[in-house]
Amino acid sequence: MPGKKKTPEKIRVRFAPSPTGPLHIGGARTALFNYLFAKQHSGSFILRIEDTDKERSNQAWTDEIIEQLNWLGIEWSEGPDVGGKFGPYKQSQRSDIYKEYLEKLLAEKKAYYCFCVPEDLEAKRQDQISRGLAPKYDGTCKNLSEKIIESNIKEHKTSVIRFFIHDKKVKFHDAIRGEIEFDTGLLGDIVIAKNMDTPLFHFTVVVDDFLMEISHVIRGEDHLSNTPRQMLLQEALGFSHPTYAHIPLFLNTDKSKMSKRQGDVALKDYHDKGYLPEALINFMVLLGWNPGTQKEIFNLNELVKEFSLEKVQKSGAVFNLQKLDYLNGYYIREKSISSLTKLCLPYLQPLNTNQYNVKQLEKIIEAYKARLKKLSDIKELTDFFFVEKLSYDKKVLTWKEMGDREVKESLETSVKILSNTEKWDKKSLEELLVGAAEAFNTKNRGYLLWPLRVALSGKEASASPFEIAEILGKEKTLQRIGDAIDKFI
RNA sequence: GGUCCCAUCGUCUAGCCUGGUCUAGGACACAAGAUUUUCACUCUUGUAACCCGGGUUCAAAUCCCGGUGGGACCGCCA
Helix, strand or coil: CCCCCCCCCCEEEEECCCCCCCCCCHHHHHHHHHHCCCCCCCCEEEEEEEECCCCCCHHHHHHHHHHHHHHCCCCCCCCCCCCCCCCCCCHHHCCCHHHHHHHHHHCCEEEEECCCCCHHHHHHHHHHHHHCCCCCCCCCCCCCCCHHHHHHHHHCCCCCECCCCCCEEEEEEEEEEEEEEEHHHHHCCEEEEEEECCCHHHHHHHHHHHHCHHHHHHEEEEHHHHHHHHHHHHHHHHHCCCEEEEEECECCCCCCCCCCCCCCHHHHHHHHHHCCCCHHHHHHCCCCCCCCCCCCCCCCHHHHHHHHHECCCCEEEEECCHHHHHHHHHHHHHHCHHHHHHHHHHCCCCCHHHCCCHHHHHHHHHHHHHHCCCHHHHHHHHHCCCCCCCCCCCCHHHHCCCCCHHHHHHHHHHHHHCCCCCCHHHHHHHHHHHHHHHHHCCCCCHHHHHHHHHHHHCCCCCCCCCHHHHHHHHHHHHHHHHHHHCCCC
């Protein structure tokens, strides 16, 4: 192989959620962007669980995160469930690794023990804020003598480990935002571990990203101001810097960071309501990214080809449910009837769906497919198919200026026509009824069709009477019209 | 309060780097119309935006400066 050029850096990215709650919709998009970026560069996408906070972390949430990511169709090549050569992929299982680097920092005097008590720290912080200063650690324990440290440790005084933050201008190139500069002099010395066995976020992130050979850190904008601290840590440990890319946040309607206070934030909430993964993916990617063409409908494979970090937006995006609904409706209409029926079935509970066979159920779904924004809409739309006796106001039966006598007459006409036919499919029924309707009132078909449709559905808005009658069958159809006529006696 | 980031229709955005082709394009939503017994789908049309002020220039949405506004972060959470 002659003249082989230097191999470019292998792209390795990660999604690193902490399992302290359900997968956040913003987290899902971060995972998606990482996945797309990795895939299109033939790189690796890694799932790492950041469960250093023992109190708040829970295996159940790890399971939930994995389940939801799988549901979306985002796949990783290394992670706690699939393993990989840079494992383990749960930080709680990497204590020994962290300890080694912690000891190194301590030995090199780049980190130090701090014996300040939290109450005092909090009081100082409040004082700094009230005086209009940037709250930061005042350095009380910065220059403690070896002797004092030793005796404090011997006395089992509670301590934490802090990292020296030096005065420095930290500059870096963010793949989305360009050049960014921070003055670390404004930062206080950060706590990197509660003790030797309990390292904290900034520290574990830096160690793991290095050891797992992460090339690009793609994360939420809320981490932008964490970046200089982590870069200083990288320098202290002799690590190289990964490339950073901070993606914009999802916003509430009032433009604040999307939070639980206003609506659903968990991906599962959307899953449960009957949003399709393809719709969610298409929606999430469009919130903050645009290919620069007029194309707006994308599947995962197309996104892998077309996505680019450079085209990611800098400003936050309001999470606009209406567009999600539109996209979801679109993808619902794209589904095959058999798969859509299977998807809808759970949402029909506890209605008695057993009274219909699969073919009939598919007809119901077919008739309502275009009206669905989300799968859970199906129940309210089609419940009338599953009840014995309809309950509705008799006024609904009236079309335009019809009087009671005319409505009754209209319904009786329908009975007469339908009783005399055996061809009970929607096409034949339509031909039959449209002809009859035009004969019944030459001005408008509604005089016959509206009362009939309401008699069958009990609703002002529904599918056509032909479709409903076909599914209901002749017997139930005639019975429902009879019930409607009874309202006028 | 400090630091950092951001700023085009109600919302998501194209255009900005490489000023003129921008009387600013698309999508959702909204409105009207067509179709229809109704709703939905579909189709047609419409309403609607360059945060403000200065500067550079023959020319600025686009470049520069300053305001203003919004957001994020400032933890022994991540």
